Amino acid sequence: MADGDSYAPSHSLEKQFEAFRTELEESGTLRERIRSVVSEIESTTRVMYATLLLVHQSRSISELLEKAKSQIVVLKEKYKQLAQILGGCSGQYYRYYGDWRSETQSVVSILTFIHWLETGSLLEHKEAEEKLGLNNSEFGLDVEDYLIGVCFMSNELPRYVVNQVTAGDYDCPRKVLKFLTDLHAAFRLLNLRNDFLRKKFDGMKYDLRKVEEVYYDVKIRGLTPNGESVGDKGIEG
Amino acid sequence: MADGDSYAPSHSLEKQFEAFRTELEESGTLRERIRSVVSEIESTTRVMYATLLLVHQSRSISELLEKAKSQIVVLKEKYKQLAQILGGCSGQYYRYYGDWRSETQSVVSILTFIHWLETGSLLEHKEAEEKLGLNNSEFGLDVEDYLIGVCFMSNELPRYVVNQVTAGDYDCPRKVLKFLTDLHAAFRLLNLRNDFLRKKFDGMKYDLRKVEEVYYDVKIRGLTPNGESVGDKGIEG
Amino acid sequence: MADGDSYAPSHSLEKQFEAFRTELEESGTLRERIRSVVSEIESTTRVMYATLLLVHQSRSISELLEKAKSQIVVLKEKYKQLAQILGGCSGQYYRYYGDWRSETQSVVSILTFIHWLETGSLLEHKEAEEKLGLNNSEFGLDVEDYLIGVCFMSNELPRYVVNQVTAGDYDCPRKVLKFLTDLHAAFRLLNLRNDFLRKKFDGMKYDLRKVEEVYYDVKIRGLTPNGESVGDKGIEG
Amino acid sequence: MADGDSYAPSHSLEKQFEAFRTELEESGTLRERIRSVVSEIESTTRVMYATLLLVHQSRSISELLEKAKSQIVVLKEKYKQLAQILGGCSGQYYRYYGDWRSETQSVVSILTFIHWLETGSLLEHKEAEEKLGLNNSEFGLDVEDYLIGVCFMSNELPRYVVNQVTAGDYDCPRKVLKFLTDLHAAFRLLNLRNDFLRKKFDGMKYDLRKVEEVYYDVKIRGLTPNGESVGDKGIEG
Numbered sequence: 001m002a003d004g005d006s007y008a009p010s011h012s013l014e015k016q017f018e019a020f021r022t023e024l025e026e027s028g029t030l031r032e033r034i035r036s037v038v039s040e041i042e043s044t045t046r047v048m049y050a051t052l053l054l055v056h057q058s059r060s061i062s063e064l065l066e067k068a069k070s071q072i073v074v075l076k077e078k079y080k081q082l083a084q085i086l087g088g089c090s091g092q093y094y095r096y097y098g099d100w101r102s103e104t105q106s107v108v109s110i111l112t113f114i115h116w117l118e119t120g121s122l123l124e125h126k127e128a129e130e131k132l133g134l135n136n137s138e139f140g141l142d143v144e145d146y147l148i149g150v151c152f153m154s155n156e157l158p159r160y161v162v163n164q165v166t167a168g169d170y171d172c173p174r175k176v177l178k179f180l181t182d183l184h185a186a187f188r189l190l191n192l193r194n195d196f197l198r199k200k201f202d203g204m205k206y207d208l209r210k211v212e213e214v215y216y217d218v219k220i221r222g223l224t225p226n227g228e229s230v231g232d233k234g235i236e237g
Numbered sequence: 238m239a240d241g242d243s244y245a246p247s248h249s250l251e252k253q254f255e256a257f258r259t260e261l262e263e264s265g266t267l268r269e270r271i272r273s274v275v276s277e278i279e280s281t282t283r284v285m286y287a288t289l290l291l292v293h294q295s296r297s298i299s300e301l302l303e304k305a306k307s308q309i310v311v312l313k314e315k316y317k318q319l320a321q322i323l324g325g326c327s328g329q330y331y332r333y334y335g336d337w338r339s340e341t342q343s344v345v346s347i348l349t350f351i352h353w354l355e356t357g358s359l360l361e362h363k364e365a366e367e368k369l370g371l372n373n374s375e376f377g378l379d380v381e382d383y384l385i386g387v388c389f390m391s392n393e394l395p396r397y398v399v400n401q402v403t404a405g406d407y408d409c410p411r412k413v414l415k416f417l418t419d420l421h422a423a424f425r426l427l428n429l430r431n432d433f434l435r436k437k438f439d440g441m442k443y444d445l446r447k448v449e450e451v452y453y454d455v456k457i458r459g460l461t462p463n464g465e466s467v468g469d470k471g472i473e474g
Numbered sequence: 475m476a477d478g479d480s481y482a483p484s485h486s487l488e489k490q491f492e493a494f495r496t497e498l499e500e501s502g503t504l505r506e507r508i509r510s511v512v513s514e515i516e517s518t519t520r521v522m523y524a525t526l527l528l529v530h531q532s533r534s535i536s537e538l539l540e541k542a543k544s545q546i547v548v549l550k551e552k553y554k555q556l557a558q559i560l561g562g563c564s565g566q567y568y569r570y571y572g573d574w575r576s577e578t579q580s581v582v583s584i585l586t587f588i589h590w591l592e593t594g595s596l597l598e599h600k601e602a603e604e605k606l607g608l609n610n611s612e613f614g615l616d617v618e619d620y621l622i623g624v625c626f627m628s629n630e631l632p633r634y635v636v637n638q639v640t641a642g643d644y645d646c647p648r649k650v651l652k653f654l655t656d657l658h659a660a661f662r663l664l665n666l667r668n669d670f671l672r673k674k675f676d677g678m679k680y681d682l683r684k685v686e687e688v689y690y691d692v693k694i695r696g697l698t699p700n701g702e703s704v705g706d707k708g709i710e711g
Numbered sequence: 712m713a714d715g716d717s718y719a720p721s722h723s724l725e726k727q728f729e730a731f732r733t734e735l736e737e738s739g740t741l742r743e744r745i746r747s748v749v750s751e752i753e754s755t756t757r758v759m760y761a762t763l764l765l766v767h768q769s770r771s772i773s774e775l776l777e778k779a780k781s782q783i784v785v786l787k788e789k790y791k792q793l794a795q796i797l798g799g800c801s802g803q804y805y806r807y808y809g810d811w812r813s814e815t816q817s818v819v820s821i822l823t824f825i826h827w828l829e830t831g832s833l834l835e836h837k838e839a840e841e842k843l844g845l846n847n848s849e850f851g852l853d854v855e856d857y858l859i860g861v862c863f864m865s866n867e868l869p870r871y872v873v874n875q876v877t878a879g880d881y882d883c884p885r886k887v888l889k890f891l892t893d894l895h896a897a898f899r900l901l902n903l904r905n906d907f908l909r910k911k912f913d914g915m916k917y918d919l920r921k922v923e924e925v926y927y928d929v930k931i932r933g934l935t936p937n938g939e940s941v942g943d944k945g946i947e948g
Contacts, residue, residue: 020384
């Protein structure tokens, strides 16, 4: 070891650590600003979800959809704020990314559920980005997060089908089953690693199974619209 | 829900998911390439560390240092490869960042230990970046990782002091104590959040305490070079 | 303790550990080769399973079966490769065995499902071994793995029955119920320890129960081919 | 699906499962026999270890060593029994292997500790096999288990050194330190995977550090035999 007296005097050390402190505090502040916006995204999605849940108790859903959709502009504004906060440190998008991933997945599950209720089809990735004002180049919607959100959305469908049938919509199971079957087949095209997305996708088959059982129930009772009567309609176990 | 028949035919779904598959596979491949480079970094550092450990059994360390330093170019080359791999996807540095963080911290702990053995001073952040060919703009050495690596390095010092004294270098404790005291004070300037870095820093005080005890041992026995005997002068607290 | 100077000089120690390194690296390499083959088995079964899942949406299954069966030769080839890799270290079959157990169980579940779809009967252990080119003496199909695979296969049956009835095959539940009842009774002959196999077998009763319920549904509605109406004949418990 | 009536009658199923029952019961019985022998190995090692622990309170260890060594023949006999039990199912050594691995590791740690106490050197793998009557071809001592046992043995050394110094043997730390340093260096030659062995080896450095500190203590007080007096021997903090 060199002679202890020869080494860098501690004020140079201090000078260096002063710089570290500044840098650490900047990233700390940045993180706090991100967190506050993310918590607003989180509460907005909670409100939207609470509204959407009412579809399980009602058949006239256009009103609910309007109410839920009115919040999308709020979300868009929040993501704009996030982009602005990160504007200063370009290229560091993924550095702080983990701080809003799961919230974004919830946002996607709600947007896709709304879109599906309206059109019966899957909201595409690009469409979701547009709704949230995300452009893939700088500050986009990660494909994995989009797909995870879609899986979350599929978890809503079994309950929806059950309640729709209860409310007397006997054709719903067929439509949902077709949608879920196509979606499940599409996911099968992906060569998923053993990660979170794969786990979520594996869960989708339970949604599929449950919807199949509901379709089975209406079918075996001849309750389907094209109503071929099978067996004794009178019997409801 | 809209009429099931109206929704996007599954081939459009397929088309979209084909695109996802491509994108997921690309990032998967990228990740594998990163992993293989990182594992080379890891094995290189293991070799360097195994060499450095011999300082605990020897006083003529210049040879060991040369041997260890000869590996730095290898590390530099590996980081260059990482930068090239990520060159394609600029701005996504932090996306895959987690895959080499802990290995980089080990690298820093070894570089700073080597530098300290040579000069008795702390290898600065910029110097570490230069040695590894990292330039902060695009692909740099994260300050937190640098600081965590420095904490790991300090963990080596108590053992080093003990073995140096055993080998008869009674002045070593004083030098190490001064270095560690300055370093500990410098860290105190940082306003650390409750994270991994803070935990590592908290551990540093045990290194400091141990070195103080060794210094006390040599001091109380008047073994320090300027050999003032305890009896008459006593220990400066 | 004997005098420290008398003990084996470290070069003898080195010599010994060099030998260990060689041995450990050999088994490490062997393990890697096994893993790569096993991962190919795993992806092949995933493809087969994805194909078979379509039986839940279709009644004309002969095509799906052909497509799935075309992969069996691939599996056979992979097991041949495993046997060759282990050829060098005879008698060490069970040493590396754990590396492909669960994959083999999946393989069995698929083979037995295919066979059942074709014949309505259980693919026997010996038949499974033949299909995979495994001969019990050297490199065989462990009975426990075969039985666990059979349990996995039974988990597919409830869903199959539900979808077949939905598709209008009202005789399916009776056939499946007879098969599952026999299978469950056969398992009861085994004196199972409290291990994984027992746990899987315990799960089989839920498959049985579900199929019974579907059979009940078609029966109570007089949907069975020989169509005796519930009203007059009642259900045979 | 083929006509349910065409499929194999359940008595063929029964016949097959009868065969499984026999096979499962045989392996079950085999396992029980193994377990009972292993539990005897375990209790024998416990007795030996209890005897050896007394070295921490005594300096005349030859008697303890004789007492402990007298049990080795018992262990040898037990391993012979294990080999006989497995004789029937040759090549299935590794199938039941997991049932006595950890016990064998303890056996190795005790044999190596005894040998080290007698000779100050490491009991070689081959020597250990001879003592236990294991011949590598059919029924041997796995290298990993040997190495893990050696790691366990090293865990005893710090305590041993502390108590030897307390009992007045001031040369012990030097000898142990040389042994442990050589052993640690030898292990470094191995390219260990991230498994149990690596974890055990990583622990060895704490043994090394502790022994270094004890050596430091005796050295700084000039208590080493070649007794160069350093500082004031009178002071014992």
